Amino acid sequence: MPTTSDEVLIGRIAKGDRLAMEEIYGRYRVPVYRFVLRMVRNPTIAEDLNSDVFLDVWRQAGTFEGRSAVSTWIFSIARFKALNALQRRPTEELNETADAIEDQADDPEVALAKKDKAAVLRACLLKLSAEHREIVNLVYYQHKSVEDVAGIVGIPEATVKTRMFYARKKLSELLTEQGIERGWP
Amino acid sequence: MTTAKQSEPSEIELLLPWYAAGTLDARESQQVEAALASDPELAARYAWVHAELEQETHVSEAAGEPSARDVKTLFAKIDALPAQKSRTSIDLGARIAEFLTALSPRTLAWSAMAAALAIVLQAGFLAGFVLKEKSPGGFETASAPANVSGEGSYVLLRFQPQVTAADVANFLETNKLSIVGGPSTGGLYRVRVAPTKLAKADVMRIVNTLQDNKVVGFIAVTE
Numbered sequence: 001m002p003t004t005s006d007e008v009l010i011g012r013i014a015k016g017d018r019l020a021m022e023e024i025y026g027r028y029r030v031p032v033y034r035f036v037l038r039m040v041r042n043p044t045i046a047e048d049l050n051s052d053v054f055l056d057v058w059r060q061a062g063t064f065e066g067r068s069a070v071s072t073w074i075f076s077i078a079r080f081k082a083l084n085a086l087q088r089r090p091t092e093e094l095n096e097t098a099d100a101i102e103d104q105a106d107d108p109e110v111a112l113a114k115k116d117k118a119a120v121l122r123a124c125l126l127k128l129s130a131e132h133r134e135i136v137n138l139v140y141y142q143h144k145s146v147e148d149v150a151g152i153v154g155i156p157e158a159t160v161k162t163r164m165f166y167a168r169k170k171l172s173e174l175l176t177e178q179g180i181e182r183g184w185p
Numbered sequence: 186m187t188t189a190k191q192s193e194p195s196e197i198e199l200l201l202p203w204y205a206a207g208t209l210d211a212r213e214s215q216q217v218e219a220a221l222a223s224d225p226e227l228a229a230r231y232a233w234v235h236a237e238l239e240q241e242t243h244v245s246e247a248a249g250e251p252s253a254r255d256v257k258t259l260f261a262k263i264d265a266l267p268a269q270k271s272r273t274s275i276d277l278g279a280r281i282a283e284f285l286t287a288l289s290p291r292t293l294a295w296s297a298m299a300a301a302l303a304i305v306l307q308a309g310f311l312a313g314f315v316l317k318e319k320s321p322g323g324f325e326t327a328s329a330p331a332n333v334s335g336e337g338s339y340v341l342l343r344f345q346p347q348v349t350a351a352d353v354a355n356f357l358e359t360n361k362l363s364i365v366g367g368p369s370t371g372g373l374y375r376v377r378v379a380p381t382k383l384a385k386a387d388v389m390r391i392v393n394t395l396q397d398n399k400v401v402g403f404i405a406v407t408e
Contacts, residue, residue, distance in 0.1 A: 011403075018263075025259065033251040047251050051259040140241035143331075145208040150293045159200040168202070171237065173254050184232050 006070035016068050028071070032078045032115055039082035039130055039138045042046035045089065049081045056081075072151040075142070079134065079152055086130055090183035117180060125172035139164055197228065201234045283347050338379040339365070340395070343403040356400045373408065 004023065026159060032053055037046035056077050064073060128136060134182035138144040149164075150157045175182055197220040203209045204217040221228045233270050344353060357363065360378075367374035378391045396404045 018260075021263070025256065029255065030250050033255070034245045034248050037248045043248075047255050048258075050251050050257055051262060054259050055262050059266070116241075118236070118240055121236060122244050123245055125237070125241055135242055136237070137245060139202045139208075140238040141204055141245040143206045143208055146203060148208075164202050165194055165199055168234070168237065183230065 007066060010057075010061050010064050010070055013058060016066070018135070021054075021058055022058060024070075028074055029054070032074060035075065035134075035137055035142060036078050036082045038133050039079070040085050040089075045085055046076075049078070051087055053078045068151045068183075069148065072144075072148050074146070075148075075152045082134075083130075087172075111181055120157070120175065120178050120180060121171075124171055124178065127174055128167060128170060131163070132170055135160070135164050136167050198230070201227075201231050202208045202238070205238045222233070297376050312365045336380065336382060337377045338381070338383040338391075339377055340388065340392055341403075341405050341407045342374050342375050342376045342395075342401060344374070344400055345402045358397060360395060360398075 004020075006024065006027070009024050013024065029050065033046055033050045036049045036053070037043060040046055040049065053074065057074060060077075064070070075120040086164065104158075125133075125136065133155070136147060138149050146157045146160050150161045153160065153163075155163070172182060197217055200209060200213055200217055204214060209217065221231055363377045364374050365377050378388065378395075383391075385406065392404050392406055395401055
């Protein structure tokens with residue numbers, strides 16, 4: 001059976017179709033949650049933001065004009081919510097569970113002692129700034145093209161490429177601090 | 186590694202993360218592949234890009250999924266919202282407000298005048314089309330039509346945003362159509378395409394003909 005396109009579902013949501021909403025929610029709830037969680041680093045806040053994102057999808061479906069892909073539109077809503085949360089909440093609160101998440105991977109020093117370069121890399125990924133976590137997640141995990149990322153983040157495509165490069169450069173510096181020299185960047 | 190090279194990464198090097206993720210177009214992918222085949226140093230750096238992608242995936246998937254509470258919260262919030270029709274009105278108002286606040290005061294003044302004029306004109310001409318259809322003794326507003334489910338065949342239609350009153354008038358007259366209700370959610374109008382109840386296939390033929398018209402943004406059969 002052919003899958004209904006996101007665009008058709010959004011059109012149905014605009015008319016108040018709950019089944020279409022459940023379909024869109026089913027498609028995007030996990031990737032959006034993981035993206036938001038990478039930004040705010042607190043599962044409880046990420047869950048709240050996730051439902052807020054889809055509430056906005058429900059409320060704003062009638063305003064979706066199809067100038068970008070539905071996924072780009074949804075991720076841009078998610079990004080906006082996450083950035084607002086980062087500005088609104090005290091850093092301590094946001095980092096409350098970030099520590100717990102980071103514990104899933106060893107601390108870089110511990111991982112290095114175990115000679116586990118993959119674990120060191122994971123720990124360093126978690127230590128990137130919000131701006132760099134955002135772009136790294138969109139490119140590597142969400143598989144967004146340069147054009148998609150430009151649409152979600154609201155920056156030119158050339159800036160997308162250089163921002164990703166500098167995120168990787170920062171990652172390289174963090175690895176160097178842990179004794180892993182990988183060259184440029 | 187030279188500092189000159191470090192300060193200016195090549196375009197190919199910038200594209201490596203997207204190549205690893207498989208999100209480049211065919212031409213760019215071929216360029217990256219050719220560069221990787223001829224440049225061992227670049228290939229070594231690409232191995233790190235691939236490792237980054239693998240570990241970012243690991244980190245993201247280790248984050249798990251939102252709990253069942255998430256879906257309950259969402260639909261509870263949706264249920265608490267007012268009806269769809271009023272939501273659209275609120276959203277439209279919010280969008281207009283957002284647009285206006287982004288303008289300079291001078292631009293704002295001119296835009297406000299133009300917007301007000303456009304709203305009055307559009308509301309006027311579309312309300313006129315609706316009211317023209319009513320019996321002499323009856324009255325209803327464009328947005329809250331009375332019973333329109335009598336005899337006839339109907340479609341839901343949204344006009345292209347840039348159409349003029351003249352375009353709409355000409356379109357309705359040429360195709361012998363009448364707006365009998367709307368706009369509802371998403372700017373949809375209920376339009377009578379025939380005075381009698383036609384077979385669905387006949388209405389579909391009319392829809393297929395009308396959807397090619399430049400004034401039509403969206404059209405679908407309705408009961």
